[in-house]
Amino acid sequence: MRIELERRPGHSALFSVLSPFIALGLTVVAGAIMFTALDKNPIDALYSFFIEPLTEVWSLHELAIKAAPLILIAVGLSVCFRSNNWNIGAEGQFIIGGVTGSILPIMVHQWDSWLVLPVMLIMGMIGGAAYAAIPALLKTRFNTNEILSSLMLVYVAQLFLDWIVRGPWRNPEGFNFPESREFDVEAILPELLPASGRADLGIIFAVVATLLTWFMMRYMLRGFEVSVLGQSARAGRFAGFSANKMVFFAFLFSGALAGLAGISEVSGSIEQLQPVISPGYGFTAIIVAFLGRLNPLGIFAAGLILALTYLGGEAAQISIGLPDKIARVFQGLLLFFVLACDTLIHYRVRLKFVAHAEPAGEGA
Amino acid sequence: MANHEPGHSDCLLEVRGLTKVFGELRANDHIDLEIKSSEIHALLGENGAGKSTLVKMLFGSLEPTSGQIFWKGNPVTISSPGQARGYGIGMVFQHFSLFEALTVAENIALSMDDDVSIENISEQAAVLSREYGLPLDPHAHVADLSVGERQRIEIVRTLLQNPELIILDEPTSVLTPQEADRLFETLEKIRSEGRSVLYISHRLEEVQRICDRATVLRHGKLTGDCDPREETPASLARMMVGSEVKSVSNTGGSVTDQVLIETRKLSAPARTPFAVALKDIDLTVRGGEVIGIAGVAGNGQSELFDVLSGEELVDKSDDIRICGKDAGRLGISARRLLGAGFVPEERHGHAAVSSMTLSENMVLARHRSDAAEFLTGGPLKIIRHDVVRKASERIIKEMDVRMSGEDPDASSLSGGNLQKFIVGRELDRKPSVMVVNQPTWGVDAGAASRIRQALIDLANSGSAVVVISQDLDEIFEVATSIAVINEGRLSAAEPSENMTLERIGLLMGGIHGEDAPAADTHLEAAHAH
Numbered sequence: 001m002r003i004e005l006e007r008r009p010g011h012s013a014l015f016s017v018l019s020p021f022i023a024l025g026l027t028v029v030a031g032a033i034m035f036t037a038l039d040k041n042p043i044d045a046l047y048s049f050f051i052e053p054l055t056e057v058w059s060l061h062e063l064a065i066k067a068a069p070l071i072l073i074a075v076g077l078s079v080c081f082r083s084n085n086w087n088i089g090a091e092g093q094f095i096i097g098g099v100t101g102s103i104l105p106i107m108v109h110q111w112d113s114w115l116v117l118p119v120m121l122i123m124g125m126i127g128g129a130a131y132a133a134i135p136a137l138l139k140t141r142f143n144t145n146e147i148l149s150s151l152m153l154v155y156v157a158q159l160f161l162d163w164i165v166r167g168p169w170r171n172p173e174g175f176n177f178p179e180s181r182e183f184d185v186e187a188i189l190p191e192l193l194p195a196s197g198r199a200d201l202g203i204i205f206a207v208v209a210t211l212l213t214w215f216m217m218r219y220m221l222r223g224f225e226v227s228v229l230g231q232s233a234r235a236g237r238f239a240g241f242s243a244n245k246m247v248f249f250a251f252l253f254s255g256a257l258a259g260l261a262g263i264s265e266v267s268g269s270i271e272q273l274q275p276v277i278s279p280g281y282g283f284t285a286i287i288v289a290f291l292g293r294l295n296p297l298g299i300f301a302a303g304l305i306l307a308l309t310y311l312g313g314e315a316a317q318i319s320i321g322l323p324d325k326i327a328r329v330f331q332g333l334l335l336f337f338v339l340a341c342d343t344l345i346h347y348r349v350r351l352k353f354v355a356h357a358e359p360a361g362e363g364a
Numbered sequence: 365m366a367n368h369e370p371g372h373s374d375c376l377l378e379v380r381g382l383t384k385v386f387g388e389l390r391a392n393d394h395i396d397l398e399i400k401s402s403e404i405h406a407l408l409g410e411n412g413a414g415k416s417t418l419v420k421m422l423f424g425s426l427e428p429t430s431g432q433i434f435w436k437g438n439p440v441t442i443s444s445p446g447q448a449r450g451y452g453i454g455m456v457f458q459h460f461s462l463f464e465a466l467t468v469a470e471n472i473a474l475s476m477d478d479d480v481s482i483e484n485i486s487e488q489a490a491v492l493s494r495e496y497g498l499p500l501d502p503h504a505h506v507a508d509l510s511v512g513e514r515q516r517i518e519i520v521r522t523l524l525q526n527p528e529l530i531i532l533d534e535p536t537s538v539l540t541p542q543e544a545d546r547l548f549e550t551l552e553k554i555r556s557e558g559r560s561v562l563y564i565s566h567r568l569e570e571v572q573r574i575c576d577r578a579t580v581l582r583h584g585k586l587t588g589d590c591d592p593r594e595e596t597p598a599s600l601a602r603m604m605v606g607s608e609v610k611s612v613s614n615t616g617g618s619v620t621d622q623v624l625i626e627t628r629k630l631s632a633p634a635r636t637p638f639a640v641a642l643k644d645i646d647l648t649v650r651g652g653e654v655i656g657i658a659g660v661a662g663n664g665q666s667e668l669f670d671v672l673s674g675e676e677l678v679d680k681s682d683d684i685r686i687c688g689k690d691a692g693r694l695g696i697s698a699r700r701l702l703g704a705g706f707v708p709e710e711r712h713g714h715a716a717v718s719s720m721t722l723s724e725n726m727v728l729a730r731h732r733s734d735a736a737e738f739l740t741g742g743p744l745k746i747i748r749h750d751v752v753r754k755a756s757e758r759i760i761k762e763m764d765v766r767m768s769g770e771d772p773d774a775s776s777l778s779g780g781n782l783q784k785f786i787v788g789r790e791l792d793r794k795p796s797v798m799v800v801n802q803p804t805w806g807v808d809a810g811a812a813s814r815i816r817q818a819l820i821d822l823a824n825s826g827s828a829v830v831v832i833s834q835d836l837d838e839i840f841e842v843a844t845s846i847a848v849i850n851e852g853r854l855s856a857a858e859p860s861e862n863m864t865l866e867r868i869g870l871l872m873g874g875i876h877g878e879d880a881p882a883a884d885t886h887l888e889a890a891h892a893h
Contacts, residue, residue: 221731221745227720228728232713237675238706239728240697352443 005347015345020291020301023337030333040320048319049312049330059311061197065269066310068202069094069261069278071303073285075206075213076257078294080250082217084230087251089135089150090258091282092157093128097259098266098277099161100127105187106169106180106273116186121263128259129252131157136251140244146251154282162275169273180273189268200268202261206303209257214296226250258282279310287331291338306331375437376401376560377422377453377529382431384417391417393584394431399529399577404551404561406571406592408604409581413808415564418581419531422562423455424448454527456518456535464507471506472521485524493520496550508636513662519547530554531562534806536570548574567837568597580604604809619844620651624828625672625704625797626685632671632678640664640852642671647847647854649828651796654819655857656843657832660872664852665832666709669801672830673706674699687796697732705795707787709802709832711779715786718775722767722785723749723756725774729789730755755792756785763788764814780811787815791822798822801832816842836868848872 015022031049032042053059073090080087087093101124104116134153138144166178174181189200217223229236229246236243266277288306292299313327379397383390392414399405409415420426422433424442432439435451442448448455462471469486476485486502493500498516506514515535522530532551536544551561551574565571571578572592580588580603588603627647634641642664649655659665670676671684674696678684683692686702696706706729712718716725727747731738738752739745753771760767763784767777774782783804790798800819804812819842823829832849833839839846840860847857848871855871 219746220741221727221739221747224724224727224731224747228717231717231719234710234714235717235728238673238696238708238714240695240700240732 002352004350004352005343006350008346008348011345019341019345020298020338023334023341024305026337026341027330027333030337031330034329038322040322045316045320045322048315049326050308052315052319053308053311058197061193061199062311063304063307064192064199064203066307067303068200068206069265069281070285070288070306071206071300072202072209072261072264073254073258073282074288074292074299074303075209075296076254077285077289078292078296078299079213079217079226080254081289082230082294083226083246083250084233085136085139085247085250086147087132087135087150087254088147088286089132089153089282090254090285091278091280092150092154093131093255093258094262094265094278094282095154095157095161096131097124097128097255097262098273099157099164099262100124100130100259101263102169102180102183102266102273105183105267109181109184109187112184112186114186116184117189117267120187120267121260124259124263125256126259128262129256132251132255132258133248136248140247146247158276161273161277165273165275171272178275182272183267187267188271189264198269200264202264202268205260205264206300209260210296210300217296222249258285284331287335291335293342305334309334374400375434376403377562378434378437379418379422380432380434382418382421382433383429384414384421384426385429390584392421392428395581395586396589397579399560399562401560402555402558403576404555404563404574406575406578407562407564407581408568408571408578408588408600409808413581413604414584415581416533417584419455419533419562419564422448423453423531449525449527452526452528453531454522454525454529455531455533456515456522457533460514460518462506462514462517465505467503467505468500468509468517469502471517472502472524475521476524488524489520492523496520496523496546496553498547498550508639509662527559529560529562531564533564535563536565536567544570568592568600571600572597601809619653620826622651622688623648623685624651624687625649625799625830627672627683628685630671630678630683632667632676634667635676640667642667642852645852645854647830647857649797649830651826651828652823653845654823654829654831654843656839656846656860657830657849657854658836658839658846658868658872659832659834659849661834663849663872665801665834665849667852668849668854669706669708669799669832672799673704673708700730700733703796705790705793705798707790707798707800707803709805711782711786712775716774716782719773721771721773722760722765722777723753723771725785726752726756726759726789730793733793756789759785759788759792762792763818778808780807783807784811784814787818791818794825795822795827797828797830799830799832802834803831804833804835804838812838836865839868 028046028050031046035042035045053063073094077087077090101120103123104111104120131153132150135144135146135150138149139146165180169180171177171179171181189202192199192201192204217226225236225241225246228239229241229243233243236246261281262277266273270277284306288299288302291302291306309327309330312330313324316322316326317324375398377397377399379395382392382395384392395414395418397418407415407418417426421428422442424444424447427443433442434440440451442451445455463474466474469482469489472489473480473482473485489500489502493516496519498520500513500516500520506517519535535547551563554561563571563575572595575592578588578590578592578600579586580590580600582604592600625647626649627645630642630645632642640663645668647655657665657668671678674691674694677695678692681690681692685691686699686704689702691699691702694702708714717728720728727738738748740748756771759765765777765781765785765788767781777785787800787803798819803815803819807815816838819829819831823844831839831842843860845857846860846863846868848855848868850872
């Protein structure tokens, strides 16, 4: 007996749309089984994991705070991945964006002006883009594998942040804690609805980036160029598109969005630099990008769902006493089911029972 | 078709009522086929007639919906290529299944069921390739080989498995007449050893020359089963396409004085250690001329195409002139703006992106030349999908591109139909210079004559056309003058009426002198024509 994946002649448009929801349903079912196996009431556990964070306004704000950087980074990465450039270093670009964006409020904190915030955001984007330009340059100039170089630069960025926060940028009034000066009010990203929760402008940036990227990929020649070069460099050259310029475009674009996410996180929710500013957003965003099937609108939804698993993990810890690693389990389940659903929409599984008739006559 | 009992003793392979249904489409509808021992059996049909489907079922890569296959009289189920090989069926595919990063010998080793050392295989391959006149370096990397050389690997690799039935899919399309003759000798040798060959081809003369029986398919149905020697090319063609194939007519427009594309002492170094360097290429094409560039695969054709199209730039700007302007340092988009159109050899992944729709593939080649029409929004460059779709519908209509659904993906079209679209995409712009590489490789007879006629018509309307092709029939059909490329050198173009097959054969072998001493050895094969 063998198992075969047979390509379906056509695939159902309805199921293509439903696929993520089916995957979500299957994740919930698998989660229920898991909770039962752990001797927890599955209904209660699922409720506190998936529903509770959505029932209170303040936690919806938390959801937006977690989702914003994931979406910003993942939208940038989608353009990169679509063009067949594998930027795995968004985490590093996020950190460097946070650092370069903080130059102003830390080094010239005396400057009080409404201009501080916009300049910070722009400097964050420039920092992230410049940091992403390193693997792009190495790839175009020396044919270096960008997966390795961008990934390794993450660790460089993390150590650089750690050093600068403990060293030159340590808060002079901070009792030797490894933290930077706290940002002045001009340097803090405003909250959307301060009355009800902490959510800041970051989620607005995410919405804008999603829509603009979606528009670019769907309607603009630039988006077309990204897809062509991603699928066939040779066809791209025939079209007159430059593969090297695309490497830079893709890296600078995703780096700038990761940098923006970084400075938004620092300026919006942390309000100073600390030795660690990201709970792995740059890596989780890779899952978000693929869950959203590299489509900006899909990524927006996927970003909200992954943010929910983070919150659910925290909630599970508090209300049912399970470790927050449970969030990782759910992320993995979700990824698995989405990929499985997508595959089964395009292929059907067939079990074949072959009676092994030996070839007649002498074989080769 | 005699309706005798299945399982005849003299039949090596017999097929009864074989049917394959894909969704709505009946790709094969009750096909019967009998291949006797020691027989070269032709399978004729246009692209999309169902030949590939039939062959895939015989080779175990597709499962029949219904029907029965008999091997030496016994009903069998062939469920994998491995099993087919076990029975003694070997196959040379039209689309090669080779790993580019591996060497010739390594590729052959991968297809062997037994564990044999690479050195052993290299040796055997070298012996076989010498014996069958298919020169091949076992240690060369496949990535560096031309289409023709890659096909030789496939042939040698199949022969190494010592099969009783060999299926050959369009084997001669990349060979010179001499090489094809050598292949025919090989096939006759195979037949004399008691083996059989299933020979898929569009070339009717070839089929008449070497095949004992012919089975003809049209639209998935059996339309003929005959002895090709008792038929005329016209009657065979009728079975194949249902009506007479329109032969290409060349009324011959007048050649103008205006030189539209010109290269002077154009040289380009080899980009990889295995690519061919171009040496002192002089090419002058006037309006109204079609210059045919013949040559064996891998002698610099794709390199020449790349420098003419601007996908690779040359050092000196005036080495290439298009429509009177220095173009050596201009990229492909700029050359298109000068009025040039290009059709590369590879359809999938070069001329078109397979997973994109036809209208998207319109944008691929014409986003710059037709920017005013196709794009809007100034610097935002927003693609006007409705305009593009109309333009692509115009081409589909003009070139009679057959496809399923509205604006389908390029991958869903048959080779011939996609090629008609790709050629039509350029013709629609009415280019003053057109450079095409292997325009009808793997394309069925109907589409090929459509494409050739279109190229002739373009020249007659005053454009300059460069046709790089390994198909000599094609060259003679379309070209007003002919040059031959060999090891990166181009012979002087001569009017096609002065050219003979023999002379081209000599030039292909690198003999440029008028009275070459080594002519005899090359000539003997060409005489057979």
